[in-house]
Amino acid sequence: MSNLALLSIFVLSIFIGFEVVSKVSTTLHTPLMSGANAIHGIILVGAITVTDHASNNIQLGLGTAAVVLATVNMVGGFVVTDRMLEMFKGKPRVKKDAEVAGGESK
Amino acid sequence: MNENLYGVLTLFVSVCFILALKGLSSPKSARRGNLIGAAGAFIATDLVFFSPGMTHQHKWWILGAIFFGVIVGVPAARKIQMTQMPQLVALFNGVGGGAAALVAIVEYLKLGAGASTAEVIATVFTVIVGCVSFSGSVVTFLKLQEIMTTRPVVFPGGRFVIAATLAGTLGCAEWVIHSLGNTSLTVMAVLALLFGVLFVLPVGGADVPIVISLLNAFTGLTVAASGYVLQSTLLIVAGTLVGASGTILTRLMAAAMGRSLFGTLFGAFTAKPQAAVEGGEVRSVKSSSPDDVAILLNYAQRVVIVPGFGLAVAQAQHTVRELADLLTSKGVDVAYGIHPVAGRMPGHMNVLLAEANVPYEQLVEMDEVNPTFPQTDVVLVVGANDVVNPAAKTTPGCPIYGMPILDVADAGNVIFLKRSMRPGFAGIENELLYDPKTSLLFGDAKDSLTKVVSALKAL
Numbered sequence: 001m002s003n004l005a006l007l008s009i010f011v012l013s014i015f016i017g018f019e020v021v022s023k024v025s026t027t028l029h030t031p032l033m034s035g036a037n038a039i040h041g042i043i044l045v046g047a048i049t050v051t052d053h054a055s056n057n058i059q060l061g062l063g064t065a066a067v068v069l070a071t072v073n074m075v076g077g078f079v080v081t082d083r084m085l086e087m088f089k090g091k092p093r094v095k096k097d098a099e100v101a102g103g104e105s106k
Numbered sequence: 107m108n109e110n111l112y113g114v115l116t117l118f119v120s121v122c123f124i125l126a127l128k129g130l131s132s133p134k135s136a137r138r139g140n141l142i143g144a145a146g147a148f149i150a151t152d153l154v155f156f157s158p159g160m161t162h163q164h165k166w167w168i169l170g171a172i173f174f175g176v177i178v179g180v181p182a183a184r185k186i187q188m189t190q191m192p193q194l195v196a197l198f199n200g201v202g203g204g205a206a207a208l209v210a211i212v213e214y215l216k217l218g219a220g221a222s223t224a225e226v227i228a229t230v231f232t233v234i235v236g237c238v239s240f241s242g243s244v245v246t247f248l249k250l251q252e253i254m255t256t257r258p259v260v261f262p263g264g265r266f267v268i269a270a271t272l273a274g275t276l277g278c279a280e281w282v283i284h285s286l287g288n289t290s291l292t293v294m295a296v297l298a299l300l301f302g303v304l305f306v307l308p309v310g311g312a313d314v315p316i317v318i319s320l321l322n323a324f325t326g327l328t329v330a331a332s333g334y335v336l337q338s339t340l341l342i343v344a345g346t347l348v349g350a351s352g353t354i355l356t357r358l359m360a361a362a363m364g365r366s367l368f369g370t371l372f373g374a375f376t377a378k379p380q381a382a383v384e385g386g387e388v389r390s391v392k393s394s395s396p397d398d399v400a401i402l403l404n405y406a407q408r409v410v411i412v413p414g415f416g417l418a419v420a421q422a423q424h425t426v427r428e429l430a431d432l433l434t435s436k437g438v439d440v441a442y443g444i445h446p447v448a449g450r451m452p453g454h455m456n457v458l459l460a461e462a463n464v465p466y467e468q469l470v471e472m473d474e475v476n477p478t479f480p481q482t483d484v485v486l487v488v489g490a491n492d493v494v495n496p497a498a499k500t501t502p503g504c505p506i507y508g509m510p511i512l513d514v515a516d517a518g519n520v521i522f523l524k525r526s527m528r529p530g531f532a533g534i535e536n537e538l539l540y541d542p543k544t545s546l547l548f549g550d551a552k553d554s555l556t557k558v559v560s561a562l563k564a565l
Contacts, residue, residue: 017350066208071175073202
């Protein structure tokens with residue numbers, strides 16, 4: 001793809017990134033950061049590509065390490081964000097009390 | 107899979123990520139947003155195996171590595187306690203930065219003589235920023251986990267060392283671009299790692315979350331740069347989204363704490379190392395018993411509970427709610443005063459209290475609760491310190507100076523539930539503790555609250 005096309009994608013993405021989070025309450029700062037953190041775990045795709053094309057053992061070793069780290073970032077990131085957000089659901093309802101207490105006791 | 111189909115599916119994944127960030131910005135759609143993001147990531151990972159040009163020669167290595175990553179990442183994310191989430195996020199961010207740096211290094215090793223300068227520059231950029239993000243995040247992890255001191259680490263000539271490291275890194279980058287050698291790359295990576303450590307060391311206590319957010323944005327940019335090298339639009343879009351939104355988020359967080367971003371990052375360089383606590387002088391504090399506290403609370407008209415990190419450590423959110431409910435049933439007007447950065451991260455207290463199903467209306471934000479303190483009879487500070495420390499207003503030059511605080515000193519009585527006289531995360535003495543209208547109840551927050559609850563029931 002031409003450099004100009006890639007540059008256009010880059011610049012337009014910056015604006016989208018600014019736009020989507022411009023109004024977010026303090027409460028959601030932490031989950032949003034954590035969610036964004038998980039999204040950059042998509043470097044996994046890059047890690048898989050370079051490992052696949054590795055032509056010697058050094059490249060293979062470094063690539064495999066990158067795949068491990070990227071997977072931890074991505075999968076762990078989404079799971080931990082989900083756990084944070086779990087706390088927000090069904091807030092006004094009281095009947096969940098028992099369930100929360102049950103979960104605590106483990 | 108042909109190139110066009112792959113392109114269209116990748117576009118779909120990019121849209122998923124945009125929707126994910128959009129969703130995460132509003133409480134109602136946040137959880138769904140995160141799931142959309144996760145679905146997008148899952149699709150993208152499957153898709154890459156069918157992308158044009160894959161050789162599959164190392165398929166088992168890759169699948170094994172993914173499997174290993176999953177069995178490390180998922181249990182860590184599932185078992186971590188609420189109190190330790192911030193440092194886990196820091197760590198995940200660090201490994202992401204490390205992954206981006208490794209990808210760039212492998213790509214660099216493969217660049218032949220035919221590589222364009224733009225490609226080399228993008229690769230070098232990714233290695234540097236990825237390394238900074240990695241080592242910086244590890245230091246924030248160590249700080250938050252309290253493995254190392256949470257105070258700003260400032261040493262004589264520190265800023266010159268940092269400047270020299272940065273200059274050295276950039277010099278090496280120049281060397282790498284000209285020589286395309288492996289030694290230059292190694293030296294550059296090591297210097298970048300060192301810079302990451304030095305960059306985060308002077309950042310103190312309460313500013314650490316801002317730095318995590320900034321490093322998060324950095325990692326996003328490295329991913330975008332690798333996307334350029336690998337000619338992957340998906341990586342460019344996802345990385346740039348995180349970079350841009352992370353930058354905005356960093357500014358929002360800094361604003362919530364009343365800090366300028368510049369001050370956060372460079373404040374510690376200009377500040378003198380703090381004077382040691384004046385030795386010898388023992389000032390008296392008024393310590394109190396659970397019964398006294400119960401009586402005070404029982405006859406109050408209005409009580410404001412100010413939660414802090416101590417509440418999270420003691421896992422006392424359910425007990426504090428029990429106390430609030432009990433007081434409400436006795437006709438006391440109870441509210442929670444929520445400082446935006448109480449705890450270790452913005453919104454930490456909201457998450458914690460939501461877990462205990464505290465009614466949303468009782469959580470009052472700082473700007474709304476502050477004018478009500480003069481009409482408040484008792485403020486119960488549960489494991490918070492820096493966010494109520496008047497030094498933020500009265501002592502120019504202290505690390506939290508300028509941070510907006512909860513003006514609990516305006517209330518009739520202040521009760522601190524504390525484990526010890528140890529200062530808060532920012533490491534500053536709190537004058538309010540010695541105020542005549544302040545009393546202290548020492549002990550674990552949960553134990554103390556339980557005792558207060560039973561004393562209150564007995565009244």
